[in-house]
Amino acid sequence: MASPILPGTGLGSGLDTGAIVKALVNADKAAKQGQIDRGTATNSASISGVGTLKSLLATFQTALKDLGSATSPQFTGFAATTANAKVVTATANNSAVAGTYTVAVTQLATSSKVASAAFAGGATSPVASGTLTINQGSKSYTVNVAAGATLQQVRDSINTSYQSSGLSANIVTDSFGSRLVLGSSTTGAGSELKVSGIAGLDMDGTVKMAATPTATSSGAIGELPVDALYSVDGLAMSSPSNTVSNVSGLSMTLLSKDTTTVTVAGNNDGLKASIQKFVDAYNAVANAVTSLTKPSLDDDGKPTVPAALTGDAMPRAILAAMRGPLTAAGAGDKLTVLSQLGINTDQKTGALNFDSAKFTAAMNDKKLGGEVQTLFTGTNGLLERMNNVIKPYTDTGGILDTRTSSLNKAKTKLAEDQGALDRRIENLTAVLTKKYNDMDTLVGKLKATASNITSMFEAMTAQQKNS
Incomplete structure (x- = not known):
C-alpha cells in the first residue's frame, strides 16, 4: 500500500522532515520486509519446482503406460513382417519361432x-x-x-x-x-x-x-456369412474370424484374397528403440531432480544462486524410490537385471546409461531377446514396479498434491503478512508525519515569536539613541 505524500523541507524548522520520516519508516520496515521477501521468493520457487516435478512424473507415467501397452506390445522378442500388407498383417510374441511362412487367403470371413x-x-x-x-x-x-x-x-x-x-x-x-x-x-x-x-x-x-x-x-442383404478359408505353408485352415493365430506365437489378420509371405525374425531394433524410450523417460526425471536441487556455482565452485528445491529432501526421495526397481531382480530365466542389457546407473548424476554394443551382444550372442518382455512387462515387471513407487507422489491427494497445498497456504500467509506490514507502515508514516509537521509548525511559531521580540528590542534601542 502506498505511503502518503510527505512534505519536503519544513517551512518552520528548515529540516527535511519527509526524508527523516522515510528513513525512520524504512528502518522499522526493513527486517520484516526482508523476511517476507525471502519467504515469498523461496515459496514461489518451491511451488514452481513441485509443479515441474509433478508434470515430469505424469509424463513418465504416460511413457510407462505406452511402453506397457497390451494392445501394442513394445518389448516383443520377435517381429513379424509381411511381403504384402494389403493381404495379411501379422504380429509376433515371445513364443514365436523365426522363419518364413507362405499364407494363401482364398476366402475372408464375412x-x-x-x-x-x-x-x-x-x-x-x-x-x-x-x-x-x-x-x-x-x-x-x-x-x-x-x-x-x-x-x-x-x-x-x-x-x-x-x-x-x-x-x-x-x-x-x-x-x-x-x-x-x-x-x-x-x-x-x-x-x-x-x-x-x-x-x-x-x-x-x-x-x-x-x-x-x-x-x-x-x-x-448380400451373401450369407461364411468362415475365412486360408492355408499356411499349404496346410488348409478355416476360421470364423479374419484374425487368426494358428501358428504358435504369430497373430495374423486376413485382409484380402491373395498369397503372400510372413517373415518372423528377432526384434532387436524394436527392443532397442523401446529400451531407449524407457531410458530417456527415466533420465528426464533424474536430470530434472538434479537441476531442481543443485545450486549454481561460482568460478571457485562455491554455491551462489540456489535452485528451486535446493535443500528439499523430496526430489531426492523420489529419485531414490525410482532407483529401487532398477536393482530388483526380474522373473526371467536367463535375463534378470538391466545390466545384462547394457543399462547402468551413472553414480554422479543418477541418470541411466545405455550401452548399445553390450545390448547387441546380449541379443545376438546370449539370445536374450525373448526374455526382455518378461523383464519389463511381465508379472511384477520393471514398468509395473516403477509405476507403483511413483503413484504415491502423483495420485490425487498424494504427496505432491499435499506439498502443493501446503505451499499455497504458506503463499496466502505471506500475502497476509505483507498486507499487515503495509498497513502498519502506512499508520506509522502517518503518525510520524503528523508529529514532525506539528514540530515544524511549533518551531515556526517560536521563530516568529523570537523575531517579534527581537524587533521590539531593536525598536526600543533605536528610540533610546534618538532621545
Missing part, C-alpha cells in the same frame, strides 16, 4: 446384414409396441419398443443398447419406403441375424432377400 420390410411413411413411420428380439447364434438381445415409437427411435434404441456388442442399426430408403437395416461385426458361418417380435420388423438372416425386392421383402 458378417450378417439384414433388412426389414419397407415402411411407406419413411423413418418417422409408427411401429407396433412390444419386445423386439435379435438372435445371433447363442446370443440374444432384446429391445423394448414403447407405444407410439417410430422406426427411427427403434434404430436409435438398438444402437444405444448394443452398439458396444457389435450390433449396428440404420435406415435405408428405397422406392417402397424406409427399411430398418441391422449389421454385426461378428463374422463366420452361423452368425446370421434373426429378428422377431414386432410386425414389420421380422427378419431372417438365413434367407436372402430377393434380387428385386418388394415392399414386403425382408431378409439377408
Whole structure:
C-alpha cells in the first residue's frame, strides 16, 4: 500500500522532515520486509519446482503406460513382417519361432446384414409396441419398443443398447419406403441375424432377400456369412474370424484374397528403440531432480544462486524410490537385471546409461531377446514396479498434491503478512508525519515569536539613541 505524500523541507524548522520520516519508516520496515521477501521468493520457487516435478512424473507415467501397452506390445522378442500388407498383417510374441511362412487367403470371413420390410411413411413411420428380439447364434438381445415409437427411435434404441456388442442399426430408403437395416461385426458361418417380435420388423438372416425386392421383402442383404478359408505353408485352415493365430506365437489378420509371405525374425531394433524410450523417460526425471536441487556455482565452485528445491529432501526421495526397481531382480530365466542389457546407473548424476554394443551382444550372442518382455512387462515387471513407487507422489491427494497445498497456504500467509506490514507502515508514516509537521509548525511559531521580540528590542534601542 502506498505511503502518503510527505512534505519536503519544513517551512518552520528548515529540516527535511519527509526524508527523516522515510528513513525512520524504512528502518522499522526493513527486517520484516526482508523476511517476507525471502519467504515469498523461496515459496514461489518451491511451488514452481513441485509443479515441474509433478508434470515430469505424469509424463513418465504416460511413457510407462505406452511402453506397457497390451494392445501394442513394445518389448516383443520377435517381429513379424509381411511381403504384402494389403493381404495379411501379422504380429509376433515371445513364443514365436523365426522363419518364413507362405499364407494363401482364398476366402475372408464375412458378417450378417439384414433388412426389414419397407415402411411407406419413411423413418418417422409408427411401429407396433412390444419386445423386439435379435438372435445371433447363442446370443440374444432384446429391445423394448414403447407405444407410439417410430422406426427411427427403434434404430436409435438398438444402437444405444448394443452398439458396444457389435450390433449396428440404420435406415435405408428405397422406392417402397424406409427399411430398418441391422449389421454385426461378428463374422463366420452361423452368425446370421434373426429378428422377431414386432410386425414389420421380422427378419431372417438365413434367407436372402430377393434380387428385386418388394415392399414386403425382408431378409439377408448380400451373401450369407461364411468362415475365412486360408492355408499356411499349404496346410488348409478355416476360421470364423479374419484374425487368426494358428501358428504358435504369430497373430495374423486376413485382409484380402491373395498369397503372400510372413517373415518372423528377432526384434532387436524394436527392443532397442523401446529400451531407449524407457531410458530417456527415466533420465528426464533424474536430470530434472538434479537441476531442481543443485545450486549454481561460482568460478571457485562455491554455491551462489540456489535452485528451486535446493535443500528439499523430496526430489531426492523420489529419485531414490525410482532407483529401487532398477536393482530388483526380474522373473526371467536367463535375463534378470538391466545390466545384462547394457543399462547402468551413472553414480554422479543418477541418470541411466545405455550401452548399445553390450545390448547387441546380449541379443545376438546370449539370445536374450525373448526374455526382455518378461523383464519389463511381465508379472511384477520393471514398468509395473516403477509405476507403483511413483503413484504415491502423483495420485490425487498424494504427496505432491499435499506439498502443493501446503505451499499455497504458506503463499496466502505471506500475502497476509505483507498486507499487515503495509498497513502498519502506512499508520506509522502517518503518525510520524503528523508529529514532525506539528514540530515544524511549533518551531515556526517560536521563530516568529523570537523575531517579534527581537524587533521590539531593536525598536526600543533605536528610540533610546534618538532621545
